[in-house]
Amino acid sequence: MHLQYALAKYGLFLFLFKVVELCTKDQLLLREQFWHVFTKLSHYCKRLPYFSTRVLKGKSYYVLGLATRSLPCFTELIDFLPRNLFYLNGVKVIPSQIFDLLTPVALAHWICGDGTFSHGGLLLCTDSFTIPECPRLINVLMVKYSLNVTLQMIGKYSRIYIKAESMPLLRSIVLEHMDSKMLYKLWL
Numbered sequence: 001m002h003l004q005y006a007l008a009k010y011g012l013f014l015f016l017f018k019v020v021e022l023c024t025k026d027q028l029l030l031r032e033q034f035w036h037v038f039t040k041l042s043h044y045c046k047r048l049p050y051f052s053t054r055v056l057k058g059k060s061y062y063v064l065g066l067a068t069r070s071l072p073c074f075t076e077l078i079d080f081l082p083r084n085l086f087y088l089n090g091v092k093v094i095p096s097q098i099f100d101l102l103t104p105v106a107l108a109h110w111i112c113g114d115g116t117f118s119h120g121g122l123l124l125c126t127d128s129f130t131i132p133e134c135p136r137l138i139n140v141l142m143v144k145y146s147l148n149v150t151l152q153m154i155g156k157y158s159r160i161y162i163k164a165e166s167m168p169l170l171r172s173i174v175l176e177h178m179d180s181k182m183l184y185k186l187w188l
Contacts, residue, residue, distance in 0.1 A: 034064055036179035037109070044068045092128040094136050102140050108177035115185045120164030122185065127157045134158050145173055 038049055045066050052063045085095045095101065102110075114125040126134050134151050138160055141147045147166040152159045162170055171186050178186070 034066075036112075036182070038066055041066070041068065094129060094133045098136060099140050099144060102137075102144065104173050105177045107145070108174035111174060111185055112178060112182045117185055117187055118161070120187070121167060122162040122170065123152070123154075124160040124162070125157070126160055129158070131158050134160060145169070 034049070038045070046069045047067065049064055049066045052065075054061050054063050086092060110124065111122065116123045116125070124137075126137065129137070131151075138149050138151060141149045141160070141162065147170060148163040149166070150161050150163065152161045167187065171188070175183070175186065175188075
């Protein structure tokens with residue numbers, strides 16, 4: 001598999017480093033996006049997804065994960081992306097090359113993982129990012145994809161809101177990259 005193809009087709013820059021899903025028991029079987037990506041990458045995996053439990057801060061979580069084979073294409077991908085691309089001193093950050101990294105596939109994965117339908121539009125949860133980082137994401141969505149986007153504060157958390165008028169355009173960008181079980185997030 002060629003590196004650029006992997007990045008464009010599967011949005012691996014986001015998912016390869018997020019192969020473990022922590023969830024509660026009720027959420028475990030609702031991880032459609034995990035299974036969707038597994039079906040795309042299964043021929044690169046050395047076994048079926050694994051299941052285990054972990055305790056974090058005194059709370060038990062179920063773990064659903066996958067492990068890929070050690071292939072040259074993944075080594076190239078890991079070498080291409082700095083190990084601290086999305087994390088700085090253990091804190092999640094927006095990388096400087098986000099304009100190039102936020103492909104339609106990556107945007108689809110973001111929506112599936114952190115998107116929620118709201119008032120005819122779509123809210124993207126950005127709890128892990130600082131308020132100054134959110135405009136960088138908004139700029140990519142506005143400039144690269146011509147979406148009408150605002151920043152909203154819901155309690156102490158910032159959310160990126162893609163307005164209802166941009167939903168047809170958003171659908172045309174991400175629809176082919178989303179599992180059918182996740183289309184409700186696009187009002188489909």
